[in-house]
Amino acid sequence: MSVFINKKTWLQPCVGVVSFVFMCGNVLFWALLVHLISPLLLLKSTRYESLAEHCVNRLYYGWLASCEWWFQNILGVKWELDEAMKADFDHWHLIIANHQSWVDVFAIFAQLKDRRPLPRVFMKQALFWMPFVGTATYIMGFPYMKRYTKAQIAKKPKLAGKDLATTKRSCKRLLKRPNSIMSFVEGTRFSQKKHQQQASPYRCLLKPKAGGISFILQTMPQKIKSITDINVLYEKEVVTGWDLLCGRIGKVKVMARDVAIPDAMLTPEYQAAGKDREHFFAWFNLYWHDKDTRMSHQLAALKQAKAVGLEQEFSKGNTSQE
DSSP, X not given: OHHHHHHOGGGHXXXXXXXXXXXXXXXXXXXXXXXXXXXXXXXXXXXXXXXXXXXXHHHHHHHHHHHHXXXXXISXXXXXXXXXXXXXXXXXXXXXXXXXXXXXXXXXXXXHTTTSOOOEEOEEGGGGGSTTHHHHHHHTTOOEEOOOOHHHHHHOGGXXXXXXXXXXXXTHHHHHSOOEEXXXXXXXXXXXXXXXXXXXXXXXXXXXXXXXXXXXXXXXXXXXXXXXXXXXXXXXXXXXXXXHHHTOOOOEEEEXXXXXXXXXXSSTTOOTTTTTHHHHHHHHHHHHHHHHHHHHHHHHHHHHHHHHHHHHHHHXXXXXXX
16 A cells, blocks of 8 residues: 555645644544543542543553554554664653654653653643643643743742643652653754744754753652653655655654653752753753764764765666656
């Protein structure tokens, strides 16, 4: 099926529409099942809470598995994953990745599946009101964050520190058992236009917005001891979600590594979002610069491999002018 779609480019927009309908129906189906389990969380019993957590995780995995089935068997998507990543379900993990398209999410999930607990993502509180899906993420234990601007705090000083307290309350379930938390610290999808508007000093990344990471570390003291750093690399210069739904995203490669957090930042006294904020941001900027350098080399290698592949195709006479 996927080979036929790739050969018939005129058919790809139709496939994109069908894929969109499938993805919408798929997420609504699994979200409905999540809501059916939610009454178990209302029972003040450790036994029922553990059962609910297990069921929620299985449903989360089921949603991802059904998406992956569609991508692989219908659309012919083949992720090139980092097989060197070892499975670890016994610790808490902070996952940080670059962000170019919502395709990133599925590539990252494919990398993490069977290697890490599927990640929860810090959600803006306004997203809770997204019909059906917002409440499903809340039931699944996705932490919600409410941030206040400097102007709001200046007008109402009692709001100072309230955002951190709200985040701590929403993280209670995450603290009970090892979990993964994922963050796109660029805050928006990368594009050359945004890169120029920011005057970003990085070659492949936008400027980081690491305030959320400092919140996570201070909210979950001594739980997270390293960063699972992921680079999602695309053979094409521009890849969109529509390209994925149409089955024409080309080669997608995922590279992963673990970055240890310094011991000084793991002590109970360390306040990444408070008195130690400047120290944390200095360290994070060094990490981000290193990530950018690695990603630049990895992209260069990917493009070189593509050029070599094209040369081999020409030498074999397998190309055409159609």
